[in-house]
Amino acid sequence: MDFNASSSFENENEGVSIAEHFLDFLDVKSTTGKNQTDVLLQELDELGLQIKDCRGQGYDNGSNMKVELVEVTEDPKANNEAQSVKNEISSYEFLLALCIWYDVLFAVNSVSKNLQAQKMHLGVASQLLQGLVQFFQKFKDEGFVAATLTARELGETLGVEPKFKEARQRKKRRMFEYEGEDEPMQESAEQTFKVEYFYVIADTAAQSLKRRFEQIASYDTMFGFLYHVKELKEIKEDKLFQKCTDLESFLSFEEEKDVCGRELFSELKVLREILPAEVVTAAGILRFMNRI
Structure with missing residues (x-):
């Protein structure tokens, strides 16, 4: 570790x-x-x-998950399993799944790189995550069609026929005695894949990112006035005092507290009046305070 x-x-x-x-x-x-x-x-x-x-x-990174490796010898069973895997990864469903995951991971990775920028602060991070949540909401409506088109183009290059496996057969439930015998109801294989695979990925990603956005947004609400220099200079004194006391409560545990809201309020009132116009970032405030 x-x-x-x-x-x-x-x-x-x-x-x-x-x-x-x-x-x-x-x-x-x-x-x-x-x-x-x-x-x-x-x-x-x-x-x-x-x-x-x-x-x-x-970060745990899944290190608690232990895997036991088993040596596989050359035998008919192993060969059959290997052939099954080969058939699976050569299928159109697998190719489409790769295209879906590429779109998902590309979007997440793009935002992740920006979040790791040296000058990143909570306000921008909150906006980036909110944008990613909105992306996945739109992705659920439009992403499947786009991924299908890409998968078909790749299929032509790789020789994979754009065809789903046969759909399962479902029977229509009889509601009344006078209805005839149950008739099998054909469900589109493509629709099944869309509902049971694509929608699950899109919804899971959106919900996970929504929780992260709400967490970052709450931090921005609590600490943001210290990062946004323009807001710090323009905020009214009563609101500034309220934010300072809220921050004191947030950073308190039992009898201990990291900051005194009243003292912070007094210091910020003076600081915002003496800050040079060219200081527009939180890091700039730290450098300015270090000089005085």
């Missing part, structure tokens, strides 16, 4: 800088969440860092 930390520091030539630093590789005997937590807390204690003073996030 690698261990990174972000911090702000002062440099006589460059002023205030915020950077991430690699600290160490931590040896873990077990990849369970509890064991990783215990190892991390022990390392923080050895470094003299208090967990209550740390702010950040961690």
Whole structure:
């Protein structure tokens, strides 16, 4: 498990800088969440860092999922399974699925790269995620047709016939005694794939991103006035005071708090009056404060 930390520091030539630093590789005997937590807390204690003073996030990356590898020998059963896999990945459904996932991952990756930009802040991050949510809402309506066209073009190149497997047969339920015998009802194979595969992907992605957007939006609501210099300069004093006290409550736990809302309000009232016009970013505010 690698261990990174972000911090702000002062440099006589460059002023205030915020950077991430690699600290160490931590040896873990077990990849369970509890064991990783215990190892991390022990390392923080050895470094003299208090967990209550740390702010950040961690990624499991699915390391708790263990896979047992089994050696496959040459036998008829293995050959049949290999042939089945070959047939599956040579099918039109598989090709269409690849096209769908390409569109999904391309959109997510584009936004993800922007979110990692050095000058990214909460307001822009919130807008990017909101745009991605809207993309998937539109993608559900139009993405299937676009992916189908792409899959057919690829199919012509690869020699894959644009044909779905035979659709399942469903029987129409009898509602009354006088109705005739149940008749099989043909369901379009393409429609089945669209409903049971494409819609599931689009809805799952949209819901997941919606939760992330709502989380980032809530952070922007709480911290945004510190990032948006123009808003900080123009906001009325009563609203500024309310935001400062709200931030105090948000960053409090039991009897401890990270900031005093009233003191922050007093400092920001003075700061916004003395900020030079050319200071338009949060990083610019830090550099300006470092000089005074």
